[in-house]
Amino acid sequence: MxxxxxxxxxxxxxxxxxxxxxxxxxxxxxxxxxxxxxxxxxxxxxxxxxxxxxxxxxxxxxxxxxxxxxxxxxxxxxxxxxxxxxxxxxxxxxxxxxxxxxxxxxxxxxxxxxxxxxxxxxxxxxxxxxxxxxxxxxxxxTMSITGIRPNAGGFSWNRLSVLVVDDNENFRRVLQTILEGVGVTNIHLAANLDEARALLNAGGIGQVVTDWHVGVESGLDLVTWIRGRPDLARLPVLVLSGHERMAVRDQALAAGADEFMEKPISARGLLICLARLIREKGETP
The missing domain is CATH 1.20.120.50 (Hemerythrin-like)
Structure with a gap:
């Protein structure tokens, strides 16, 4: 088909x-x-x-x-x-x-x-x-999937730049589709940590969504690298994993992630989480 x-x-x-x-x-x-x-x-x-x-x-x-x-x-x-x-x-x-x-x-x-x-x-x-x-x-x-009205409080999805890090191409495309569905047009995709670091070094990234397991690498290593960079210290980072256990969540947050979500994800849950992280960081796009 x-x-x-x-x-x-x-x-x-x-x-x-x-x-x-x-x-x-x-x-x-x-x-x-x-x-x-x-x-x-x-x-x-x-x-x-x-x-x-x-x-x-x-x-x-x-x-x-x-x-x-x-x-x-x-x-x-x-x-x-x-x-x-x-x-x-x-x-x-x-x-x-x-x-x-x-x-x-x-x-x-x-x-x-x-x-x-x-x-x-x-x-x-x-x-x-x-x-x-x-x-x-x-x-x-005036209706939105997140319940956040377009441009409410200066928030605008089409001004946001998101980096998605996942070694699975199909899952990267799912996340891209969800983001594009609310108007995000500046979406960067990385299949490994080297690609992710290169994109972050280039600047202009407003938010990071990374899988825990990126091939044989760990997304937590990327989180640690981000938090070690003064210029990226306030960058919102969401970690995804196929394993939802308290210890897993705690480990992700201890590494410097702002939030953790279990796969499979819901579109509404993902978008609400990303919007909240942006506002908590005080960096409305």
Whole structure:
């Protein structure tokens, strides 16, 4: 099954809703690329969590838009949303109970059919109602997946520069998709610590997200290196790991990390954590 290629034929004519759809397409493509990967289960879990977060957020945003523009088929559309969201939640619940019970390839047929039919069929029905309706567009723009209103308190995702350090390409792409989904455009990807140090030496990085295990290296060594640099002392650093134990968390924080999260991650949890770290450091982007 091929990856999904976005085309203008899939546009509903509302940029912010199209952006949501592109994020959902990218997440499904991330899932496609993870089939057979050595960390397939970790990637699958994060994609399913992100799909659950983005579907809930996107459906709520769409329904708010349709409500404002008095779309006559709102209730029927909402029922469809609830059904689709439940199917995603059920997949994630099966994964949570037994990670080996769900494979990436088993999800792809459903997700491809779900997304393409949803965008190219049902969503096109409301297109004429929302295009050129400024109140509806404003309502959409004031909603965010994190609950943080765009530009609230000077906070702006599109001014943030993030370095993602992980030796697994598929997981790097998942994190990139999540960040791009809220408007982060300055994203740097490193597959090892040498690449990460080079990017940090070049300057301009506003936040670091690193895996604990980066190949045969340790992300904690990168954290220690960062904290030993006076120019990087206040740089927010989040460490990710597939093992959530108190001792693991304590070790990451003792090394100088600001926060620790267990894989698989949720999109909303990751973004809320990153936003909080930026504000705690007093360095609003």
């Amino acid at each position: 091929a990856v999904i290629t976005w085309s203008e034929m899939m546009s509903v004519g509302v940029p912010i809703l199209d952006a949501d759809h592109k994020t959902l397409v990218s997440l499904i493509n991330n899932l496609h690329r993870s089939v057979g990967d050595r960390e397939e289960y970790a990637t699958l879990g994060s994609v399913l969590k992100a799909l659950e977060d983005y579907a809930e957020h996107h459906f709520a945003r769409e329904e708010r838009v349709m409500e404002v523009c008095r779309y006559p088929s709102l209730e029927a559309h909402s029922r469809m949303h609830r059904n689709l969201a439940k199917q995603v939640r059920d997949l994630k619940s099966r994964y949570d109970l037994d990670r080996t019970a769900v494979r990436a390839k088993d999800c792809l047929t459903f997700l491809n059919k779900w997304l393409i039919e949803h965008i190219c069929s049902t969503d096109m029905d409301y297109r004429a109602w929302v295009i050129g309706h400024p109140e509806a567009l404003l309502a959409a723009e």
